[in-house]
Amino acid sequence: PEWAEDARFADGYRRLQNRRLLDELVSQWTSQRTAYEAMEILQHAGVAAAPSLKKAELFDDPHLRAREFFVAPEQPETGTRPMPGLPWRATGNPGGLDPEYRPAPLLGEHTEYVLRDLLGYLDEEIVDLVASGVIN
Secondary structure: OHHHHOHHHOOHHHHHHOHHHHHHHHHHHHHOOOHHHHHHHHHHOOOOOOOOOOHHHHOOOHHHHHOOOEEOOEEOOOEEOOEEOOOOOEOOEOOOOOOOOOOOOOOOOOHHHHHHHHOOOOHHHHHHHHHOOOOO
């Protein structure tokens, strides 16, 4: 728009001095466009721009879909749920989940490991803890 060349906005100092007017003009300009239309116009003009999306809108973002950014790993009790994958691609890991990914442990899943291997409890002690209801 014409105001993009306005001397009142020629540099950072002047934009700061006129920030209320500039904010009003930018708000008017963006309110007439979708986030993607504004992005394309700005990028075409050499401005690094991307839409600011709500969480739910991210799943429909064409760029994130094309990059297969969201993954849906299996979790034994809750099934699959989409979640962000790795934001980069690398040899040996073309995307998706970190090769070391594991779902959150189930309640008590590692109790014996922690008690026996990390804390040094004997098997008989663990059996006693189960029998007395301290763990299950």
